[in-house]
Amino acid sequence: MTDVTDVNISKYIPTINRILLGSDPNEITARDVRMQLQQEYNVDLSPLKLEVQNLIEQCFDDLEIGDEVEEPIRHKVPKKQKKNSNSEKKSSIHKPSKKSGARGRPPKSQVKIRESDYSSLEDDSPPQKKKRGRKPKGSSVKAESSDAEYERKFEEELLNETNGKKSKSKNNGTSKKKSNKRKKRDDEEHDGEGPKKRKKGNTGIHKPLILSSVLAEFLQAEEMSRLEVVKRLWAYIKENELQDPNDKRYIVCDERLMTIFQQNRIHSFTMNKFLTVHLKKKEVSADADADADADVDADADADVKSINGEAANHYENRSVSGDNDLDDVSRDEDIEDDKVKMEPQENWADLDNLDNEDNDDLFEDDDDSEWKSGARGRPPKSQVKIRESDYSSLEDDSPPQKKKRGRKPKGSSVKAESSDAEDDEEHDGEGPKKRKKGNTGIHKPLILSSVLAEFLQAEEMSRLEVVKRLWAYIKENELQDPNDKRYIVCDERLMTIFQQNRIHSFTMNKFLTVHLKKKEVSADADADADADVDADADADVKSINGEAANHYENRSVSGDNDLDDVSRDEDIEDDKVKMEPQENWADLDNLDNEDNDDLFEDDDDSEWVKQEDDDDKSQE
DNA sequence: CAGTATCTGCTTAAATGCGC
DNA sequence: GCGCATTTAAGCAGATACTG
Incomplete structure (x- = not known):
């Protein structure tokens, strides 16, 4: 073999290129290339190993430009090189480092997206303001939907590269908290081996x-998917802070959203409804597929314009003129409502009517629209329902100006995903967390007031269990207000507990507070507890009941659910309100606080009462 | 370690389409 | 026809995770 130390190795470049091009990028290594060079030129390249490898790498990089397919080898070459010890890692500069990992690495799509205006939607934008404390689960879950995709993709890559050293654990960690149901579904997504037929990608x-x-x-x-659309829209809404600050369920549409929803402001519940016109079933047939794009675009354009009507022009103009320029918007009559945004309360009450009417009109204007037919064809089931209740529900829980208690509205849905963490631990008991369902947190058994104890036939119970059972009772006896199921029409038994003829499900917990007492651990306390509690509770409940208690008692004789009787009582007069929800219910919270606080304050000795007092003070 | 943020359970409303 | 899944908001208290 020839000694090549003096040779200019750059002469090998064409050959290296040829070898690289002619080999499987997934298999070829720098060493392979060097070996082939040695064979072809009958030289020993060992003394120039590093140089040659660098050269090969360089050739590889050069070839790779504009040829993304070869990515795999790109990783592979430097990796082998690393093994060969001390080569300067030119490649490491552009090679995505494993540590930068899922997050750091900007997937192609992401880069591309950043160039677009919709960065918020497409990239896995982290929650706008990173808050202190524990990572927002909800948001993480939400972000996860997009995040997880990227992470998953990247993990797959990693798995290909490495032998899956660690990649799994992290993602599992974040998604661990999802609900069993969701988790189940996700699991199916991930491993694709679930026994169920449902696959996320295609169905439902x-x-x-x-x-x-x-x-x-x-x-x-x-x-x-509709699901994904909603997700992304919410991401956009959050990113741009388009939720009505007074009632976050309302979305104040910026001009972009206006082009979609044709509303200045929509309720989150109705978002889906408005989306309908923008979503069309995918045709499966090949031809249809081919034509689909063109057709759809044409149709959609036509439809949206027809839906937009005059406004469309404005939107277009505005989209040129600048972002969020709401002054422009106000030129349009429909859009005039934007001003309402600045004076939240009064005019918003009619929003839903506005939604329905305006949009129905819009939809009905154009009979040819396929998009529209989707929307229109759909039963007014919801609408019927809505009209029945006159959207009382939405207006009822109209913005409570008061400072909110309890958990902060994080702006995320935790509900569904929440249950699992605990459930998991419950089931396998091996989770790293310390939580145990039986004793802690919401599962902690509390001592019930005698009234509640009698009702539930138990001395102790967790708040959670109490609520569950109460709901079971409510359902069993059909005590939900048929016009707005979130309201519970108390029968006489519930009245003895809640001291209200009718309560909002949201406030049930609040009313329960006086009936729940922390369990003392000390031995003595334990001994006395029962007696005390019963005595206290009895006294308290009576004092709480006050005058009304007599009525309840009378009524308990007179019959079940006889609400006419109830109206005798002044407090109970509110029952009538039920028929005219708006004015009086808006103040439900105040009513709750004032009326009941007065009652509570009548009895200072009560521990049940004390709890509430403290609570109220903390509110102030 | 103190302080803060979030989670936990439950319910309701709306819309969707698939599966049972 | 119902359940599922998705999203939001509201109420509650205690547990837990995270930050400084």
């Missing part, structure tokens, strides 16, 4: 739908 709510051009432009995608 995960079925990809064709987006209208407007929506497609907004979301930078032609197809997407």
Whole structure:
């Protein structure tokens, strides 16, 4: 073999290129290339190993430009090189470091997205302001939907690269908290081996739908499941802080959202409804598929314009003129409502009517629209329902100006996903967390007031269990207000507990507080507890009941659910209010606090009362 | 370690479409 | 026809995770 120390190795470049091009990028290594060079030129390249490897790497990089397919080898070459000890890692500069990991690495799509205006939607934008404390679960879950995708993709890559050293654990950690149901579903997604037939990708709510051009432009995608659309829209809404600060369930549409929803402000509940016109079933047939894009775009354009009507022009103009320029918006009559945004309370009450009417009109204007037909064809089931209740529900829990108690509205849904963490631990008991369902937190048994104890036939119970059982009772006896199921029409038994003829489900917990007492651990306390509690509770409940108690007692004789009797009582007069929800119920919270606080304050000795007092003080 | 943020359970409302 | 899944808000108290 020839000694090549003096040779200019750059002469090997063409050969290296040829070898690289002619080999499987997944298999070839720098060493392989060097070996081939040695064979072809019959030289020993060992003395120049590092140089040659660098050269090979360089060639590889050069070839790789504009040829993304070869990515795998790109990782592979330097990796082998690393093994070969001390080579300067030119490659490491552009090679995604494993540590930068899932988050740091900007996936191609992400980069691309950043260039677009919809960065918020497409990239896995972390919660706008990173808050202190524990990572927002809800948001993490939410972000997860997009985050997880990227992470998953990247993990897959990692798994290909390494032998899956560690990648799994992290993701599992974050998603661990999802609900069993969701988790189950996700598991199926992940391993694809679930026994169930449902697959996220194709069926049900995960079925990809064709987006209208407007929506497609907004979301930078032609197809997407309804679910995903909603997710992304929410991401956008949050990113741009488009939720009404007074009532976060309302979304104040910026001009972009206006092009989609044709509303200045929509309720989150009705978002889906408005989305309907922008979502079209995907045709499966090949031809249809081919034509689909064109058709859809055309249709969508036409439809959206027809839906937009005059306003469309404004939108278009505005979209040129600048972002969020709401002054422009106000030129339009429909959009005039934007001003309402500045004076939240009064005019918003009619929002839902506005939604329905305005949009129904819009939808009905154009009979040819496929998008629309989707929307219109759908039963007014919801609408019927809505009209029945006159949206009382929405207006009822109209913005409580008061400072809110309890858990802060984080702006995320925790509900569904929440249950699992605990459930998991419950079941396998091996979780790293310390929580145990039996004794701690919401599962901690509390001592019930005698009234509640009698009602539930138990001396102790966790708040959670109490609520559960109460709900069971409510359902069993159909005590929910048929007009707004969130309200519970108390029968005489519930009245003895809540001291109200009718309570909002949200406030049930509040009213329960006086009936729940922390369990003392000390031995003596334990001994005395029962007697004390019973005595206290009896006294308290009576004092709480006050005058009304007599009525309750009388009524208990007179019959079940006889609400006419109830109206004799002044407090109970509110029952009538039930028929005219608006004015009086808006103050439900105040009413709760004032009326009941007065009652509570009558008896200072009560421990039950004390709890509430403390509570109230803390509120102030 | 103190302080803060979030989670936990439960319910309701709306819309969707698939599966049972 | 119901359940599922998704999203939001509201109320509550205690546990837990996280930050400084």
